[in-house]
Amino acid sequence: METATPTAPLPLVSLPRAVPEMPTRPPQENIPQTRGERELILRQVKDYVAESENDLTPPLVLDELRQRAEALIARHGIDPKYVDYVGIVLSNEVWREQLSTVPYDRRLLLLPKCLRVEDRCPAPFDEFGLLCKQCGLCSIQDLQEEAERLGYAVLVAEGSALVMALIQTGKIEAIVGVSCISVLERAFPYMESAAIPGVAIPLLQDDCKDTAVDVEWVWDFIHTTSDDRTRRLDLDALRKDVESWFEPSTLDALFGGPAASETETLARAELTRAGKRWRPFLSVCVHQALQDDPHAPVPDALRQVAVAVECFHKASLIHDDIEDGDTLRYGEPTLHATHGVPAAINVGDLLIGEGYRLLAESGFPPDVRAAMTAIAARGHRTLCLGQGEELLWARSPKPLGSRKVLEIFRQKTAPAFGVALELGAAAARAEPEVFETLRKYSDALGIAYQIRDDLDDFAPSADAPDDIAALRPSLPLAVGYEQAKTEPELRPILARAWRRERVNGSASPERLRALLDQFDSVERSRRMMEGYKEEAIRSLPGLTNPSLKGLLRRVIGKIFSVEIQGWCSEFEARNAAGGQSVAEASR
Template identity: 65%
Template sequence: MESTGQTVMGETTLKLPKLTPPARFRPPKSNLPQTPEERSEILQQVRAYIAEHQPVPPMPMEDIKVHADRLVASLGCDPVYRDFIGVLMNNEMWRDSLAAIPYERRLLLLPKCLRVESKCPAPFDEFGLLCKQCGLCSIQDLQNEAERLGYAVLVAEGSAIVMSLIQTGKIEAIVGVSCLSVLERAFPYMEAAAVPGVAIPLLQDDCIDTTVDLDWIWDYIHLTSEDKSLRLDLGALREEVDFCFTPASLALIMGEAQGQTEELAREWLMRAGKRWRPFLTASVVQSLVETSQDGWSEDLKRICVAVECFHKASLIHDDIEDEDDQRYGEQTLHAS
């Protein structure tokens, strides 16, 4: 937080910001190591295990539990810590991937229960809590630092919001804070999306005035590497692919339609659809070239259109065979 100044009789006096008060001590839940020292020691053991075995993410939860059980047995620690160790293992598997992703392509997801609920003045909107920078909890400092680095920050719970952000293509990695039970429920979504993600477990799960190892969050949000490799802007790539199927673009790629049959085919090609096949084709090509400009050539546009032509043709055959009369909310080609 920055200091603010006031001028009194020609002299500037400093007004220092309020320090964030330390959170009152609360013992961790029984399925977590009880001291920071014990948690840090287990983290070091997890890092050594991952370095030795080099498992590859994304890994199914059941496989992570197998590895966690092995480490629990090796360390001779309480088996109740297995889920905690599993979370740390998943974090370490994704660590290098997270470090290679620019800050501005990451999301920091914080839970609202880090606030002092009885005193918090922050309102909520459809996306979550809107921090008022009151200085009563750690949310403001974490949010301010993450946003300074370039992160998107949400103070909210719920996998739906996160998945919608992932699907925009603008978020490529997530640093999240939550209790173990919520992390377990969210894991299938993260695994399915194959998005690098690390999770710092809350030390309580009662959803009010919770605490967390703040230094762990601080370390993860600052994690970076010297990797400067090209990263695709999937949102922009999606727009480029969609533009290929506009009337003007198709005319440039395929020439003007000749006759009614070609006009019908062209109109069908422009109809709605997710266009996953040309999108994936363009993604592969652009991931193999040195710059995105090198990859987006006229030839690539033609290939994308050709791929979609084959797909649309297969849909026409499917609709005829299945006697369907609706596609994309409109009449199918043979029924129109």
Template identity: 55%
Template sequence: MSTVAVRSASLPPAIPGLVRRFRQPKKNIPQTKQDRDFVLQAVREYAEQTKLVPPVPIDELQVHTDKIMALNGIEKIYRDYTGVLLANETWRESLATVPFEKRLLLMPKCLRIESKCPAPFDEFGLLCKQCGLCSIQDFQNEAEKLGYAVLVAEGSAIVMSLIQTGKIEAIVGISCLPVLERTFPYVEAAAIPAVAVPLLQDDCIDTTVDVDWVWDYIHLTSEDKTRRLNLNDLHEEVKTWFTPEALEALLGKPSCQTEQIARERLGRAGKRWRPFLTIAAYQALREDPEAPISDDLKLAAISVEAFHKASLIHDDIEDNDAERYGEPTLHSEYGIPVALNVGDLLIGEGYRLLAEMKCASHIRSACLKVAAEGQRELCRGQGAELLWNNHPVALSNTQVLEIFRSKTAPAFEVALKIGAAMAGQLEETAEALHSYSENLGIAYQIRDDLDDLGDDSAADNNVSIRPSIILALLRERGKGEVKEIMEALWNGQANTLPDKPTIRRWAEESGAYDKSTLMLETYKEAAIRSLQEVELPNLKGLLRRVIGKIFNELEIKGWCREFEQKNANPELREQAAKAAEHLVPNAAAVA
């Protein structure tokens, strides 16, 4: 038996993905959330470059849609879908300027679970009973709290009547592609800001939608001064602080070989999400989100990365990993004693940087306390996993999630809270940032599990047992021989270790992969929900966008090889760009 008690994590509040079966999108909708997010990002980048002025006539919209598809290798079957997203983006800035109380949220009744929905209808549509079985309740409650008028009904007549009263100046809608196609002329004629998130099915029963997209449009407001802040540029700027020259300018020259090794590890390749989060939180809470970033802020961000790199060095030792990011781990290169010492040095360096900031003493104190509390919680989570390793037993998926909460979420929380502390608003935001970080951290670790399992390039392609959501779900859902092998693997009794392609195949066949994907979306949505009580538009808006930024850039290697190869090939992308030049005048200027 295991000597460590791993308490079960609590799942977020009921979310549609957890109470209904997974539904495959219709064929003319990109089949995975990753692919849909890719299309949306491509559309947004194009809309930002071209500055289309709405309302855009349908024929012109189709020309621009064709160009986007050609530039990004988007399949022709997704033309209508891509066009809807482009139409939305042309109205985005206009929608942001309309007060919430002048907006209508229009939802279809088919979002409900028809066989279980207790809601009656009146002449205006469905009267939600707040049963919690579908997303209608959440959308309605949040929209009404903001001041929206809300309708759960179909048909353009009632909408046009509301528009004609002058009380409604913008619409946020959810609908299927056929309905959107029929209503486009009405919206174009009315010339009012209107965005519509496409349903993933069009069979009018138990339909689903990308919840985070709806949430984004519901909350879009010009009061959010960060909405024009380019997160890609901000992320790239943060990365420049970790070049050898930049680190030396901020931290001084290393004074010994140990410090040189630590500095080199700090500057090695990484995603830099944690320092990015520190700066993002600060930018959201400062008066001018686009003002220059001070050296104090840079030191705070670098300290967060120092803590993170130290945890990776120690984690590699504890897991006996020979490689990270395709390169030898520090202990493989220098031995365990040196690696332990360098990790400890980086922790000390992180605290030194915070202590030497020139900001007010109470801000320094708050940052140091946040870092210490996060370090303590991270060690508790890692300790639970290490003690479990001594006497492995099968873990349920909720127990795995609890380990994720303890060992991954604290780093995100430290990053965000240090940014809030630097802006002088930690006390006002601490509770929301805690909840947001927990859900973001769990979602990130689930995605990391999927990413790791899809990476066949590692030195060891066999799967070793560790707290993994895919492996936990595969043990629970596997049948026959698969279940027997997973039980033996979890209990440390397996004679041979299956390789990653085998685990991937089992996960797909058993539904463990689909379930993991649903859980990923659940925790992303829960992170967004945690911002409901935040009354700071900048923070709400930016943190919602941060989720999209982080998860759009992550890749699941090996699961979607054909899609990845097509879009990663620079020659194919260049050919597509040239082929698209004839579609729009002056295409070269916006390509």
């Protein structure tokens, strides 16, 4: 069991590797317009495939695929113009199980060259397609690197003849592809006749200009393997299950009865308040992934651990609101705003005590409970050190660089994710190397999550604090100050904001936002967020458990919505041909 010393110093925070950044634009008309809509259709298709499992044998002929897609559209009230999209998603899910049984080194990843940044792409072409130069300008590099690391053959090219030639060699037994709907429609007969597992993630546009794809779907299919026993685990259903544990009646049962005092009533009310429940969800995910049967019911002891994680989290929010002077949380008055600071501090302390009590009284063996207590204590200590850094800064405020702000994030936010992940691993008696990977993963995930909060707070709303108006340390403010080093007239304005000088005019919140926009601070911060998300993904290859590795990758997709984009100039030829493909236009 993991027993690392609680006083081990944290390594210095490092900036993530830059990720490609491309502009976004709406999907074409026959593709659902938002990621949420597409995810909903995916869930509906998965449910349909699960209930029709004995009646679906791939490959489905085109007529049957369309009939089933139309039936799905009628059942769920989906816009009929999405029938081709639904059919592609359905075909993918029908093939998923067979794809998972094909070894990685017998698969082909086929990417379109329109994902490259054509104006700046240094890659040459040969008869097989684009030869990526690993310049990092587009997402082809990351997808190709990961697929080749797993053992895939990778082509960045279009053309069914080339694919069929590879299939006929007998070395390729499955294909994962990315393409536009129009190309997929023409390629379907070839895939059907080859009768090998083939999935295709559709591009969101088919004009080869600023094309985008739901990248998490690409990663999902690339890593699909029968060794991952969690691949059928419904994360949305599991999360709803976790959320149900925080209903008042469920909490009363867990704590042994109704609250016996006003302090207990306030504490339980905090647990039932709005929140995303990501942290208890992560504990459950890790534990289930490490079981022989990830679909087995969640044990009662683990429920106690999950509620303990939320106790720690809500306690930290109560104390954080007091220390930051925030009077709103989730769009409602904070506890100290309604009941006073002393009572709020006491409720936060009670929740911390309840968290440790739940760990100590859970049904796990004594050595597991001891390990979980140590994990929680280490995380608690690190979080307090991070909050202390911010509080000390507030006593004598001065400009902070982005690295220092990120270090505060790593100490304030990452520990909560780390504790959640490690408690699930400890409950499952994971090997020591799992804990090391989880720490790297949680560091990157926590920083990315806090950056997203900063970006959300940059645009004030009724239910979110305004870091700019409150003059709190934030990454956009740090980035803006760094970018203003060549602007001697403007940098002092940002310095005054860092010193928390509340004045109108030059350092008003509106003026500060305008300056940060001028220095592209929000976009630069967003790129850092993307970089840390990639860092979290890159920490996973060290895991030898495919179920845990696959699940942690999917969790990132649940917490963050990601799309990748790219460019190519084929749209010019296609538009000149009246909307036809380049191949058709050249005939």
